[in-house]
Amino acid sequence: MKCGVVVFPGSNCDHDCYHILKHVFELDTEWIWHKDDVDLSGFDLIVLPGGYSYGDYLRAGAIAQFSSVMKKVIEFANSGRMVLGICNGFQVLVESGLLPGALIQNHTQKFICKTVSVRVENASTPFSCECLEKSVLNIPIAHHQGSYFIDIDGLNQLIDNEQIVFRYSGCEGEVTGLYNPNGSVDNIAGIVNENKNVMGLMPHPERCADPAWPNLDGQLIFKSMIQSLQPGILL
Amino acid sequence: MIGSNSIAITPDIVRQHGLTLEEFGRIEDLLGRELNFTELGIFSVMWSEHCSYKSSRYYLKKLPTTGPRVLQGPGENAGVVDIGDGIAAVFKIESHNHPSFIEPRQGAATGVGGILRDIFTMGARPIALMNSLRFGASDHPRTRFLVNGVVEGISNYGNCTGVPTVGGEIYFDSCYNGNILVNVFCLGLIPSDKIFLGNASGVGNPVIYFGSKTGRDGIHGASMASSEFDESSEEKRPTVQVGDPFAEKLLIEACLELMKEDWVVGIQDMGAAGLTCSTFEMAGRAGTGIDLELSKVPMREAGMTPYETLLSESQERMLVVVRKGMEKEALALFDKWDLDSGVVGEVTDKPVVRIFDNENPVVNLPVELVVDGALDLKRPTKKPEYLKEVDHVKLDSILEPTRGETILKDLLASPNITNKHWVYEQYDSMVRLNTLGLPGSDAAVLRVKGSKKALALSVDCNSRYCYLDPFRGAQIAVAECVRNIACSGGEPIGLTNCLNFGNPENPEIMWQFEQAVSGMGEACKFFDIPVVSGNVSLYNETLGEAIYPTPTVAVVGLLEDRSYHTTQWFKEDGDLIGLIGLTMEEFGGSEYLKIIYDRVEGKPPRLDLHLAKSVNKLCLELIQQKLLTSAHDCSEGGLAIALAESCMSHPLNPKGATLGLDSTVRNDALLFGESQSRILISLSAKNRLAVEEKAKAMEVPFTVIGNVGGDALVVNVNGKEFIREEISSLKQLWLGALETYVG
Numbered sequence: 001m002k003c004g005v006v007v008f009p010g011s012n013c014d015h016d017c018y019h020i021l022k023h024v025f026e027l028d029t030e031w032i033w034h035k036d037d038v039d040l041s042g043f044d045l046i047v048l049p050g051g052y053s054y055g056d057y058l059r060a061g062a063i064a065q066f067s068s069v070m071k072k073v074i075e076f077a078n079s080g081r082m083v084l085g086i087c088n089g090f091q092v093l094v095e096s097g098l099l100p101g102a103l104i105q106n107h108t109q110k111f112i113c114k115t116v117s118v119r120v121e122n123a124s125t126p127f128s129c130e131c132l133e134k135s136v137l138n139i140p141i142a143h144h145q146g147s148y149f150i151d152i153d154g155l156n157q158l159i160d161n162e163q164i165v166f167r168y169s170g171c172e173g174e175v176t177g178l179y180n181p182n183g184s185v186d187n188i189a190g191i192v193n194e195n196k197n198v199m200g201l202m203p204h205p206e207r208c209a210d211p212a213w214p215n216l217d218g219q220l221i222f223k224s225m226i227q228s229l230q231p232g233i234l235l
Numbered sequence: 236m237i238g239s240n241s242i243a244i245t246p247d248i249v250r251q252h253g254l255t256l257e258e259f260g261r262i263e264d265l266l267g268r269e270l271n272f273t274e275l276g277i278f279s280v281m282w283s284e285h286c287s288y289k290s291s292r293y294y295l296k297k298l299p300t301t302g303p304r305v306l307q308g309p310g311e312n313a314g315v316v317d318i319g320d321g322i323a324a325v326f327k328i329e330s331h332n333h334p335s336f337i338e339p340r341q342g343a344a345t346g347v348g349g350i351l352r353d354i355f356t357m358g359a360r361p362i363a364l365m366n367s368l369r370f371g372a373s374d375h376p377r378t379r380f381l382v383n384g385v386v387e388g389i390s391n392y393g394n395c396t397g398v399p400t401v402g403g404e405i406y407f408d409s410c411y412n413g414n415i416l417v418n419v420f421c422l423g424l425i426p427s428d429k430i431f432l433g434n435a436s437g438v439g440n441p442v443i444y445f446g447s448k449t450g451r452d453g454i455h456g457a458s459m460a461s462s463e464f465d466e467s468s469e470e471k472r473p474t475v476q477v478g479d480p481f482a483e484k485l486l487i488e489a490c491l492e493l494m495k496e497d498w499v500v501g502i503q504d505m506g507a508a509g510l511t512c513s514t515f516e517m518a519g520r521a522g523t524g525i526d527l528e529l530s531k532v533p534m535r536e537a538g539m540t541p542y543e544t545l546l547s548e549s550q551e552r553m554l555v556v557v558r559k560g561m562e563k564e565a566l567a568l569f570d571k572w573d574l575d576s577g578v579v580g581e582v583t584d585k586p587v588v589r590i591f592d593n594e595n596p597v598v599n600l601p602v603e604l605v606v607d608g609a610l611d612l613k614r615p616t617k618k619p620e621y622l623k624e625v626d627h628v629k630l631d632s633i634l635e636p637t638r639g640e641t642i643l644k645d646l647l648a649s650p651n652i653t654n655k656h657w658v659y660e661q662y663d664s665m666v667r668l669n670t671l672g673l674p675g676s677d678a679a680v681l682r683v684k685g686s687k688k689a690l691a692l693s694v695d696c697n698s699r700y701c702y703l704d705p706f707r708g709a710q711i712a713v714a715e716c717v718r719n720i721a722c723s724g725g726e727p728i729g730l731t732n733c734l735n736f737g738n739p740e741n742p743e744i745m746w747q748f749e750q751a752v753s754g755m756g757e758a759c760k761f762f763d764i765p766v767v768s769g770n771v772s773l774y775n776e777t778l779g780e781a782i783y784p785t786p787t788v789a790v791v792g793l794l795e796d797r798s799y800h801t802t803q804w805f806k807e808d809g810d811l812i813g814l815i816g817l818t819m820e821e822f823g824g825s826e827y828l829k830i831i832y833d834r835v836e837g838k839p840p841r842l843d844l845h846l847a848k849s850v851n852k853l854c855l856e857l858i859q860q861k862l863l864t865s866a867h868d869c870s871e872g873g874l875a876i877a878l879a880e881s882c883m884s885h886p887l888n889p890k891g892a893t894l895g896l897d898s899t900v901r902n903d904a905l906l907f908g909e910s911q912s913r914i915l916i917s918l919s920a921k922n923r924l925a926v927e928e929k930a931k932a933m934e935v936p937f938t939v940i941g942n943v944g945g946d947a948l949v950v951n952v953n954g955k956e957f958i959r960e961e962i963s964s965l966k967q968l969w970l971g972a973l974e975t976y977v978g
Contacts (some may be wrong), residue, residue, distance in 0.1 A: 009481075009484070009485055009488075009572065009573065010395065010485075011347050011397075012395075012396070012397025013397070013666060015668075016667065016668045019668060020977075034573075050666075052395045052481060052484070053398060054481070055481030056481075057481070102707055109659045110387075110390075110661050111390045111391070111394055111662070111663070112660055112661070113394075113658050113659075113660055113661070113662060113663045113664055113665065115886075140665055142663045142665065142666065144394075171887075184935065204665075205669065206668070210668055212668075212671070212682055212797070213671070231431075
C-alpha cells in the first residue's frame with residue numbers, strides 16, 4: 001500500500017500526516033509537490049493535509065483547485081481510489097467539487113483549536129470501518145473556516161446516501177447545537193462522496209494517532225483505510 | 236520625494252531623526268565630512284535605542300551569558316543551547332510593543348513574523364511560539380479592541396506558518412492603558428553542528444536578497460520604537476508594517492532547504508531597520524564591506540528613493556551571502572518557492588558599505604562607525620520617589636476574613652487569574668505533533684523528535700512586584716520560571732529576556748532598569764542559567780506615564796526523559812495533597828490586595844534563593860522517581876488559587892479536595908498570600924513515607940495538607956471551615972470570566 005501526501009506551498013500539517021503514515025503505521029509514503037507532474041497511478045491513498053494551501057487569502061482552498069496536482073488528484077479520485085482531505089484538505093476537496101457543500105467562517109468568527117467529540121454516523125465507509133457505529137471519538141480541531149454549509153436538498157441527499165461520517169457531539173454522543181463548535185449545518189464534521197472513496201473532515205485524526213499521547217482515537221481512521229486497502233491485514 | 240539627497244540637513248531634521256546634535260556632530264567629526272540625507276537616515280535607525288542598545292548595553296554586560304551548553308550567546312539573531320543527542324535549541328524573545336498599540340493586529344502579527352525569522356535564520360526549524368501580553372485595565376475602553384486585535388494577529392500569523400503557539404501569559408493593569416506590551420518568543424531546533432550566522436565573509440561572494448518585495452511600509456519603525464507616545468502617535472500608523480504569513484511560511488521552507496547546501500556563507504533577516512541593518516551587521520560581524528546596488532532590489536512600487544528603500548521595514552525579507560558561482564542555484568531554489576530574489580551586491584575587503592542607485596553612489600560609510608559607533612550612555616539613575624509612598628502594607632485597615640469563598644471567587648474571576656482559554660484556543664497549539672503540555676499549564680512541554688527528551692518552556696514576569704522592588708521582582712520572575720519548569724519535570728538550561736521599561740532619560744526609570752537587570756543577573760548566576768539572547772524595549776510610556784518595569788523572562792528547560800512530564804491537575808480520588816515550601820505572612824504586591832482592596836503596596840514576597848533551589852530540586856527528584864501524580868506552582872492568588880486550579884484543570888474529570896491547614900499566620904495570608912518557592916503536589920498515599928523521607932533528607936519543608944476527592948473544595952484552617960465551594964461552580968466562573976471582559 002502506497003500513500004502520497006500532497007504538499008501545497010502553505011500546507012503545514014503535511015509533516016504530521018507523513019509522520020503518522022510513515023513512522024507510526026510504517027506505510028510506504030511519499031511527498032507530492034504541488035508543481036510536480038507526478039504519475040499517481042502507483043498510489044493507493046492520497047492525503048490532502050491541513051494548512052493554508054496558497055495562503056488562502058481569498059477563500060480556503062479556492063486557489064488550490066486550479067493547481068496542476070489537483071487535476072491529477074481529481075482523476076485519481078474519479079477512478080475510484082481513496083482520497084482523504086483533512087481540514088484545509090477538506091476545503092480543497094469541496095472547492096474542487098469532489099465533495100458537495102462549502103466550508104465557511106466559524107460562527108464564532110474566530111480560529112478554534114481544541115479537542116472535540118465527534119460521533120461516528122456511518123461505520124461502513126472505507127474511512128470508518130474500524131469504528132463502532134455511533135461511538136464517540138475525541139479529535140482536535142484547528143480551523144477558522146470549518147463551518148460546513150450545504151442547502152437543504154443537498155443535506156437530504158447526504159443523509160439519504162449515508163454520506164455523513166462524523167457529527168460533532170457531546171462526549172455521550174449527544175448531537176445538539178450545544179456541541180457544535182463552528183456552526184456547521186447539522187453538526188457535520190466529515191463526509192464522503194457518493195462513491196465513498198473520498199472523505200473530507202475538519203477534525204485532525206493525525207493529531208491523536210501517535211502513541212506519545214494518551215488519546216489514540218485518530219488511529220481508527222487510519223486503521224480503517226489500511227484495512228480497506230489491505231483486507232485481512234493484522235493491525 | 237522623501238529623503239532626496241538634495242535636501243539640506245538642518246538641526247531640526249537631525250532631531251526629527253532621533254539623533255542629538257552632539258551625536259550628529261560626532262558622526263561628522265569621525266567621518267571627516269558632511270553626511271548626506273540618506274546617510275543621516277541610516278544613522279537615525281542604526282544609532283536608535285532599538286538597534287544600538289546605547290542606554291542599556293552597559294548594564295547588560297553584567298548578565299551571565301556563558302555555560303557548558305551555550306553554543307551561541309547574545310549578539311546573533313538568537314541564542315543557541317546544546318540539548319545533547321546532536322541537537323540544539325535556538326530561542327529568543329522580542330518585543331513589538333509600539334506597533335501593536337498603534338495597529339494591534341498587524342503589530343502583533345509582524346512581531347511573530349520577526350521572531351520566527353530570527354530563529355530560522357540560524358538554520359533552525361521553529362517548533363514553538365509563546366507570548367507575554369500586557370494590556371490596560373480590563374474596563375479601559377480601548378482594552379477590548381487591543382486584546383482582540385493582538386490575539387487575532389498572533390493567531391492568524393502563527394497558525395498560518397504552521398508553528399504552534401504553545402503557551403504564554405496575559406496580564407491586565409492600568410499601567411499599560413497607554414502602552415501595551417506584546418513580547419513574542421520562538422524556539423527552534425537545529426543540528427548542533429549546523430548553526431548559521433549572519434556573516435558576510437569571503438570577498439567577491441554575491442549578496443542575494445530574497446522574500447517579499449520592498450515597499451514603503453514601516454519606514455522608521457525602529458526610530459518610532461525609540462520614542463515615547465503622545466497625542467500624535469496615531470499618525471504613526473503608516474510606520475507599522477503589514478505581515479504576510481504565507482510569504483513567511485514560504486521563507487521558512489525555502490531557508491531550511493537552502494541551508495542544506497554547503498555553499499551558504501551567512502544569512503540574516505531584515506527586521507528593524509530593514510536592508511540597512513542586515514547589510515551593515517553582516518559586514519560588521521565578518522569584518523568585511525559590501526557593495527550594494529539598489530536597482531536590483533525587488534520593489535513593490537516605483538519611484539522609491541534610496542532613503543526609502545534602505546529604511547523600509549517591509550516584512551518577510553532575507554539577505555544571504557553564498558559562495559561565488561552558486562548564484563544560479565540559489566535563485567532557482569527561491570523560484571521553486573515562488574519568492575522574489577535578486578543578486579543585489581558583493582562582499583568587499585575594505586570594511587565600508589557602499590550603496591549605489593543605478594550605479595550612482597548614494598552612501599559610503601565605514602561599517603564600524605555605523606554598527607558600533609553609538610556611545611554607551613551611562614544615564615543617571617535615581618531611586619524613585621513613589622517608593623516612599625508604597626513602601627509597606629497598611630494592614631490595620633485589612634480585617635482578617637472569617638470566610639474565604641467570596642475572595643476565592645473574586646480572584647478566580649479576576650482578569651489576571653482567570654482561565655485564558657478564550658485566548659489560547661485561538662492559537663493552533665498542536666501542529667507539528669510535539670506539544671505534550673498544552674497551553675494553560677505551568678510550562679509548555681514539547682517532545683524532541685529523534686530523542687527521548689522534551690523541552691519545557693515558561694515565560695513570566697509579575698510587573699507589580701517589579702514596580703514595588705525591581706531587583707526582587709526580576710529575581711522572582713526568574714525563580715518562578717524555574718519553578719514552573721521543575722513542576723513540569725525539567726531543569727533550566729537557558730534564558731532569554733525582554734526588558735520593557737519607560738523613558739531611560741528619566742533617572743527613576745533608569746534606576747528601575749539597573750535594579751531589575753542586577754536582580755535578574757544575580758538570580759541567573761545563582762540558578763546557573765545563561766542568558767543567551769534578549770531584547771530591550773524602552774520608551775514604553777505615553778504622555779509621561781511609564782509602564783511598570785516589566786523585565787519579562789522566558790526560560791527553556793530540559794526533560795532528560797519525556798516520561799517525566801508532569802501535569803498540574805489532581806488525578807485520583809484518595810490521593811494526598813502536599814505543599815513543598817513555606818508560607819509566610821506576606822501581602823505585598825498580591826492580587827488579593829489589588830482585587831479586594833484595590834491597593835498596590837508593600838514589598839513583594841521574600842525570595843530565599845537557596846530555599847527556591849532546594850524546593851525545585853526536591854520536586855524534580857520526586858517526579859523523576861515517579862512519586863508524584865501532579866505538581867503545580869503557587870503564584871498569583873496564592874495557595875487557594877493553586878488548589879482550585881489543580882482541582883479544576885483536568886481536561887475531562889475535575890476533582891474536589893479537602894484540606895486541613897494548621898497555621899499561625901492570618902488565614903488570608905495563608906490562602907491568598909503569595910509567598911514564593913512553594914509547590915502544590917499530589918501523591919498516592921502509598922508514596923507518602925518515601926516523599927516525607929526525601930524531603931527530610933534534603934531539609935526542605937514539606938507538609939501533607941489534605942486529600943483529593945468529592946465535588947467541592949473544602950479548606951479548614953485550625954479546625955475551622957474557611958472555604959466550601961462546589962468545583963463545578965468555581966470552574967464555570969473560572970472558564971467564563973475572561974470573555975466577559977474582552978469577548
